[in-house]
Amino acid sequence: MARGNLLVGQSGGCTAAINASLAGVVEAAWESRDVAAVYGMRHGIEGVLRGELVDLGAEPSEIWSRIRRTPSAALGSARYKLEEEDLQRVLDTLIRLDVRYFIYIGGNDSADTAHRVSEAAKHRGYELHAIAVPKTIDNDLPLTDHCPGYGSIARFVSQVTQEVGLDTEAMCRVDPVKIVEVMGRDAGWVAASSSLGRRRPSDAPHLIYMPERPFSRETFLQDIQRCHQVHGYAVAVVTETVRDSSGESIARADPVFSRDSFGHRYLTGAASYLADLVARELGLRARFDKPGTIQRMSMAMASDVDLQEAYEVGAHAVRAAVAGEGDKMVSIERVADEPYSSQPGLVPLTAVANHQRLLPDEFINDTGNHVTPEFSRYALPLIGGTAVSYPRLQGVPVPL
Amino acid sequence: MARGNLLVGQSGGCTAAINASLAGVVEAAWESRDVAAVYGMRHGIEGVLRGELVDLGAEPSEIWSRIRRTPSAALGSARYKLEEEDLQRVLDTLIRLDVRYFIYIGGNDSADTAHRVSEAAKHRGYELHAIAVPKTIDNDLPLTDHCPGYGSIARFVSQVTQEVGLDTEAMCRVDPVKIVEVMGRDAGWVAASSSLGRRRPSDAPHLIYMPERPFSRETFLQDIQRCHQVHGYAVAVVTETVRDSSGESIARADPVFSRDSFGHRYLTGAASYLADLVARELGLRARFDKPGTIQRMSMAMASDVDLQEAYEVGAHAVRAAVAGEGDKMVSIERVADEPYSSQPGLVPLTAVANHQRLLPDEFINDTGNHVTPEFSRYALPLIGGTAVSYPRLQGVPVPL
Numbered sequence: 001m002a003r004g005n006l007l008v009g010q011s012g013g014c015t016a017a018i019n020a021s022l023a024g025v026v027e028a029a030w031e032s033r034d035v036a037a038v039y040g041m042r043h044g045i046e047g048v049l050r051g052e053l054v055d056l057g058a059e060p061s062e063i064w065s066r067i068r069r070t071p072s073a074a075l076g077s078a079r080y081k082l083e084e085e086d087l088q089r090v091l092d093t094l095i096r097l098d099v100r101y102f103i104y105i106g107g108n109d110s111a112d113t114a115h116r117v118s119e120a121a122k123h124r125g126y127e128l129h130a131i132a133v134p135k136t137i138d139n140d141l142p143l144t145d146h147c148p149g150y151g152s153i154a155r156f157v158s159q160v161t162q163e164v165g166l167d168t169e170a171m172c173r174v175d176p177v178k179i180v181e182v183m184g185r186d187a188g189w190v191a192a193s194s195s196l197g198r199r200r201p202s203d204a205p206h207l208i209y210m211p212e213r214p215f216s217r218e219t220f221l222q223d224i225q226r227c228h229q230v231h232g233y234a235v236a237v238v239t240e241t242v243r244d245s246s247g248e249s250i251a252r253a254d255p256v257f258s259r260d261s262f263g264h265r266y267l268t269g270a271a272s273y274l275a276d277l278v279a280r281e282l283g284l285r286a287r288f289d290k291p292g293t294i295q296r297m298s299m300a301m302a303s304d305v306d307l308q309e310a311y312e313v314g315a316h317a318v319r320a321a322v323a324g325e326g327d328k329m330v331s332i333e334r335v336a337d338e339p340y341s342s343q344p345g346l347v348p349l350t351a352v353a354n355h356q357r358l359l360p361d362e363f364i365n366d367t368g369n370h371v372t373p374e375f376s377r378y379a380l381p382l383i384g385g386t387a388v389s390y391p392r393l394q395g396v397p398v399p400l
Numbered sequence: 401m402a403r404g405n406l407l408v409g410q411s412g413g414c415t416a417a418i419n420a421s422l423a424g425v426v427e428a429a430w431e432s433r434d435v436a437a438v439y440g441m442r443h444g445i446e447g448v449l450r451g452e453l454v455d456l457g458a459e460p461s462e463i464w465s466r467i468r469r470t471p472s473a474a475l476g477s478a479r480y481k482l483e484e485e486d487l488q489r490v491l492d493t494l495i496r497l498d499v500r501y502f503i504y505i506g507g508n509d510s511a512d513t514a515h516r517v518s519e520a521a522k523h524r525g526y527e528l529h530a531i532a533v534p535k536t537i538d539n540d541l542p543l544t545d546h547c548p549g550y551g552s553i554a555r556f557v558s559q560v561t562q563e564v565g566l567d568t569e570a571m572c573r574v575d576p577v578k579i580v581e582v583m584g585r586d587a588g589w590v591a592a593s594s595s596l597g598r599r600r601p602s603d604a605p606h607l608i609y610m611p612e613r614p615f616s617r618e619t620f621l622q623d624i625q626r627c628h629q630v631h632g633y634a635v636a637v638v639t640e641t642v643r644d645s646s647g648e649s650i651a652r653a654d655p656v657f658s659r660d661s662f663g664h665r666y667l668t669g670a671a672s673y674l675a676d677l678v679a680r681e682l683g684l685r686a687r688f689d690k691p692g693t694i695q696r697m698s699m700a701m702a703s704d705v706d707l708q709e710a711y712e713v714g715a716h717a718v719r720a721a722v723a724g725e726g727d728k729m730v731s732i733e734r735v736a737d738e739p740y741s742s743q744p745g746l747v748p749l750t751a752v753a754n755h756q757r758l759l760p761d762e763f764i765n766d767t768g769n770h771v772t773p774e775f776s777r778y779a780l781p782l783i784g785g786t787a788v789s790y791p792r793l794q795g796v797p798v799p800l
Contacts, residue, residue: 014567039798043573051800058796070790072566079574096800163697166472167414173443174479178693272672292689293578297563299788300700388699390470396458398439400451400496 003034004100006318007053009041010073010135011080011106011113014293015149016302017310018135021105022075023068024314025133026056034322035101044078044106045113048090053097068311071297082113087120094121094128101129101321105314107136107147111329112353118327129321132329132349133313137296139189142357143347144331148313149296151306151382154193156291156298157182157237158387161194164289165204165235166390172233177224177278177286180205181271183295184239187358188212190295192371193379194237197387204235205370212359213368214245220274221281223369228284238270250274303383309342316344340381403434404500406718407453409441410473410535411480411506411513414693415549416702417710418535421505422475423468424714425533426456434722435501444478444506445513448490453497468711471697482513487520494521494528501529501721505714507536507547511729512753518727529721532729532749533713537696539589542757543747544731548713549696551706551782554593556691556698557582557637558787561594564689565604565635566790572633577624577678577686580605581671583695584639587758588612590695592771593779594637597787604635605770612759613768614645620674621681623769628684638670650674703783709742716744740781 006029010018022040029035038056041047054075067074082090094102094117104114114132121128134141139150161180168178184190188210195205206227209215220236227234243249251273271288278286313330320328329352331345363375380387408425410418422440429435438456441447454475467474482490494502494517504514514532521528534541539550561580568578584590588610595605606627609615620636627634643649651673671688678686713730720728728746735741763775780787 010570014570040793040795042795043570046573053798053800054793054795055798056793059793063791063793066791067793070566071563072790073570074793075570076572077570077574093800097798159700160694160698163471163699164693166470167693167697170410170414170443170473170475170477172476173446174477269672272669287692288690289692289694290688290690291694292687292691293564293567294560294689294691294694297567298560298700299563300559300698390472391463391466393440393454393456393459393463393467393474395440395442395454398453398455398497400453400493 003036005037005039005098006035006101006103007039007041007094007099008103009044009047009105010075010077011044011104011110012077012136013296014072014077015135015137015296016071016152016299017148017306018105019070019072019074020068020307020310021133021135021148021314023064024311025103025318026064028315028318032318032322039097039099040075043076044080045082045090046078046080048093049086069299069307071299079109081109082116087116090117091120091124091126095126100127101318103131103133103317103321105133105135107138108141108354108356111349115327115349115353118349129324129326131317131321131325133317134329134331137183137190138185138187140185140187140356140358141352142355143351145334145342146332146382148306148310150189151303153190153296154196154379155303155383156295156301157190157193158196158383159301160291161205161237162197162203162389168204168233168235175285175287176228176233177284178235179271179274179286179288180235180237181240181269181288181290182237184211184241186211186241186356188239189359191237191239192359192363192375195371196376196380196383197389199389202231205237206231206234207236207369208371209236209238209242209369210359210364211239211241211243212364215242215250216244217277221278224278225282238274240270242270305340305382305384313344320346337377337381340385403436405437405439405498406435406501406503407439407441407494407499408503409444409447409505410475410477411444411504411510412477412536413696414472414477415535415537415696416471416552416699417548417706418505419470419472419474420468420707420710421533421535421548421714423464424711425503425718426464428715428718432718432722435718439497439499440475443476444480445482445490446478446480448493449486469699469707471699479509481509482516487516490517491520491524491526495526500527501718503531503533503717503721505533505535507538507541508754508756511749515727515749515753518749529724529726531717531721531725533717534729534731537583537590538585538587540585540587540756540758541752542755543751545734545742546732546782548706548710550589551703553590553696554596554779555703555783556695556701557590557593558596558783559701560691561605561637562597562603562789568604568633568635575685575687576628576633577684578635579671579674579686579688580635580637581640581669581688581690582637584611584641586611586641586756588639589759591637591639592759592763592775595771596776596780596783597789599789602631605637606631606634607636607769608771609636609638609642609769610759610764611639611641611643612764615642615650616644617677624678625682638674640670642670705782705784713744720746737777737781740785
């Protein structure tokens with residue numbers, strides 16, 4: 001086909017790797033003779049609707065090697081659900097700017113946006129090659145082995161869980177229980193990764209609660225009490241969205257803690273709630289950590305495998321688009337486990353958009369409060385092949 | 401003096417550097433002809449009272465190069481206030497084990513413990529050389545330029561504040577306000593360090609609230625609104641212990657949020673409270689991050705300057721003790737700013753114990769919501785001389 005322009009955007013929650021994908025898109029576009037100008041959307045598809053587009057060819061070329069290792073979304077991100085009337089305005093802009101390659105980096109909702117733009121172009125008879133680039137720390141996109149962004153958050157969570165575990169063990173006579181709250185919309189992939197640095201049964205995390213299993217307060221309290229008795233301390237990692245068997249988020253469902261003194265409901269995080277619950281019911285001092293956005297942004301603990309793959313899926317999207325592909329998402333296909341290798345593939349957007357991949361049963365233990373060795377085999381290569389762990393003093397007693 | 405045994409312990413909140421100090425103590429003790437055996441207390445002075453001491457000479461010597469870069473307290477830590485009757489039992493144990501060198505790594509309370517043990521030995525006519533090794537992320541010990549542990553938490557907080565800032569900026573149309581809660585007992589040293597990676601006025605943190613200044617809800621809300629108007633987003637860093645002008649912690653003092661539906665008081669963290677307040681009063685979506693113990697444990701973001709100094713103050717404590725010193729704390733004296741260099745010194749424990757060093761006025765800006773350039777000159781060398789910052793795309797608009 002004839003030369004055309006390329007438009008790229010970023011959408012959804014930011015990650016440590018989403019700019020690596022952007023750099024992959026931009027540098028592959030410059031290398032392609034089929035791409036004329038490279039434009040970026042400010043704040044995703046909203047940038048198209050508001051006319052906030054930037055000329056990425058006007059950026060100094062040396063900046064991309066630095067952007068590649070910069071967390072967050074350099075173009076700005078958004079969470080915007082396209083209305084039907086928006087679609088025609090988007091198309092008008094693409095046609096006016098002679099955009100033939102539409103690359104959208106994001107998760108589930110972004111795949112849906114890319115698909116709808118692709119469909120709208122088809123209806124208008126306008127040749128547009130729309131390719132989605134996967135990105136989500138939730139790791140919940142189907143038809144791809146994993147999602148860029150996940151390896152980095154998994155590396156962060158696996159390392160800090162070991163560190164928080166050492167801290168709780170050392171302070172076990174002061175604050176013996178620690179709850180760590182991690183991200184995850186409906187899937188427990190991030191919480192599961194907290195296990196990757198564990199070497200001994202006494203290592204943290206002793207317990208992992210994932211949204212794939214209904215959360216029971218009673219079982220949780222028994223779990224904590226047992227771990228405290230066995231190890232002298234207990235570290236539990238919990239996905240922020242765990243729900244009880246009625247499907248209600250655990251903090252909101254508690255009659256004591258879910259309303260303020262005027263009877264208004266308020267939002268308490270899962271970990272803050274559970275730390276209160278442990279203190280109230282078991283009489284054990286409990287603290288919580290909620291790294292929040294820090295966990296998905298940390299460049300010091302990013303996975304090199306993740307950053308490299310994120311770059312490659314971005315570049316592959318451009319190569320696929322100029323080769324004539326459209327209405328597809330780039331996937332990551334695992335080629336081998338040891339040594340780990342992967343290659344990019346393509347899957348239909350309709351099979352991705354609005355579908356979710358939860359943790360499969362074989363990755364969750366029978367009691368629903370930890371992971372299996374199969375999970376480690378899956379996840380360890382994604383964080384770089386090894387997880388940080390630390391030595392312990394043996395502590396040979398002195399005879400008194 | 402004659403050869404004697406050495407006993408070392410760790411106390412108070414753990415840090416990324418406290419094991420570097422322990423390694424410094426142990427390796428210097430092995431090098432000294434005046435030290436026979438090296439014993440460690442499990443969980444600080446409690447280990448002496450409970451007879452839980454370990455023989456550190458029985459540890460494989462190669463482990464110390466790894467312990468040196470392991471966060472938390474390898475011997476276990478504690479917060480235990482010695483009673484008078486405890487002191488005699490401690491002395492009995494020291495005498496029975498022929499301990500002549502007593503090295504205690506910790507903060508304010510630990511300096512007090514070391515001093516009291518030293519005094520008790522003097523009253524019994526028992527020659528004991530008690531030296532405290534400073535350790536506190538609070539950085540609030542007097543008579544030392546800074547405290548081991550601070551440089552590492554400052555490096556963590558400065559980096560994640562940049563990362564969280566980029567995230568909030570990218571997501572400014574979804575969640576434009578972010579509150580980050582950091583540690584600090586009565587001093588704002590940690591919160592202040594969040595500024596170290598800031599390059600432009602639009603960079604995070606826009607606001608820093610430290611316990612040295614009374615917190616006003618009204619001023620805070622005006623500050624957030626102004627930053628949001630100017631930058632399109634606002635990032636505030638707040639010390640967990642900020643208090644209002646009545647001296648009450650801000651979350652507990654709010655009549656709406658401080659009681660549950662049965663009228664019981666509950667503890668809400670400062671950041672979680674402030675995020676609620678922003679949403680309630682300004683109608684802006686706000687989120688919070690509370691890295692908790694993660695901030696003081698992160699080895700990936702530890703400061704090499706800090707780890708090196710922590711090792712050296714540990715080693716210096718042993719050299720001072722065997723040279724006949726006692727009832728002292730090792731201090732860090734700044735020799736030069738550029739290039740940065742420091743040397744260990746000694747200060748009397750009586751001048752340290754139970755005294756606190758708050759942020760001086762010249763490090764806090766006139767409006768009490770940020771730091772001054774003088775603070776950066778002080779703190780930057782401690783995190784290694786530079787703070788992580790990230791590039792931004794310039795964003796040259798595309799004419800439509």
